[in-house]
Amino acid sequence: MPRAIKSVKGTRDFLPPETRLWAAVEETARRVFGTYGYEEIRTPVLEETDLFVRSVGESTDIVGKEMYTFLDKKGRSLTLRPESTASVVRAFVQHGLANQPLPAKLFYIGPQFRYERPQKGRYRQFHQIGAELIGDPGPETDAELLLMLLRFLGELGFRDLLVQLNTVGDDQSRAAYREGLRSFLEPHRDELGEDSRRRLDSNPLRILDTKNPEERELLREAPELAEFLSQESREHFEGLRRALDRFGVAYEIEPRLVRGLDYYTRTVFEIISEGLGAQDAIVGGGRYDGLVAELGGPELPGIGFAIGEDRLIEVLPEQFSRAVAGSEPIVVVPVGEVAAVEALELAERLRGAGLAVIAELSGRSVKAALKKADRSGARLAILIGDDELGKGLVTLRDLKAADQFTVPRADLVARVEEML
Ligand code: HAM
Secondary structure (H helix, E strand, O other): OOOOOOOOOOOOOOOOOHHHHHHHHHHHHHHHHHOOOOEEOOOOOEEEHHHHHHHOOOOOHHHHHHOEEEEOOOOOEEEEOOOOHHHHHHHHHHOOHHHOOOOEEEEEEEEEEOOOOOEOOEOOEEEEEEEEEEOOOOOHHHHHHHHHHHHHHHHOOOOOOOEEEEEOOOHHHHHHHHHHHHHHHHHHHHHOOHHHHHHHHHOHHHHHHOOOHHHHHHHOOOOOHHHHOOHHHHHHHHHHHHHHHHOOOOEEEOOOOOOOOOOOEEEEEEEEOOOOOOOOEEEEEEEOOOHHHHOOOOOOOEEEEEEEHHHHHHOOOHHHHHHOOOOOOEEEEEOOOOOHHHHHHHHHHHHHOOOOEEEOOOOOOHHHHHHHHHHOOOOEEEEEOHHHHHHOEEEEEEOOOOEEEEEEHHHHHHHHHHHO
């Protein structure tokens, strides 16, 4: 027997009825983001490797360890996107969107790829719903982006979410902090693992991403970024906090939050959800004021976020899941010798009126057909037999009430609509 082929490790199939939930979440995102003036952008899954090296950064875990990178047939290094901010900014630059009215407000929904060890809430193909705003320096813009994100999550039924907020400052602030961190860690070089020793030379900020418990202990005593902030960065952060306070947004300042990607400047944030275990961030985002220029575009600031859709769906409030529990189809069943095509004819008529209908065409017995209809959650069955056919009638059966009656064929659509 030939071997059955399975999906690749860390990737998943999404089957109905779960796909309904994904579609409903995505529709909600489109609708809510639309009310803030965002429009969809779709970029390729495949990019030049260099795009992520230059934006996410060489010394990050993502670029250093997690990318699906390969050479194509012409020897070009390509990468399956591990995130989409870099792609959106590349497209913004490539298509000269800076010449259109700014800020550009773009959202995206799609798969991302990271070669990580799969576990609950962590996959190698995962999905993000993200938004990027390019061309506005904030801080009111930062607040508006967070309000949009929270409105979306609120519409899904999430309550009492806490935004973890920090600022990583501008280039100057971060350069000063890098030196501060280096001076603090240099005397402990021997206690650091290989990765962190390398980062001590290349980019000490990335040591803060470490998951090694001893290194984390050591870092508890490390200086905090806040001590190195420039006046301007401080004012930006205060402006954002004032705006969030005004709208009653609950946030917590998380002085150690630096996010694991190099492009961030100033505002950074995450939203954590209980119930996900170790992989508990459902959203990550922040400002990237140098990235557009870094990728060859004009000097324009940017800010955005990405929601981990897989994780979001794992902790989706029940009320939302219940609300998308699906429609109750109508089932049309031929009885006795009646040709299946008669059932199909009735089904087509009902579909023409916009109703969801399953036509029973497989020749199973009426009893088996009704049992299957009941199991699929159908409310209404329409039976057509020789008897009815001759008299121009059909039988309507309410599967929940187990009650049935005949109606003239010509009245079928109207009667069904009445009953639903
Ligand atoms: P990120 O924090 O790397 O940021 O990813 C954002 C979210 O994607 C995470 O909070 C998490 O929910 C989800 N995620 C990441 N990796 C995985 C995985 N292996 N399995 C399941 N979910 C995962 C970014 O990607 C930035 N581009 C966000 C951004 C947009 N910043 C500015 N604009």
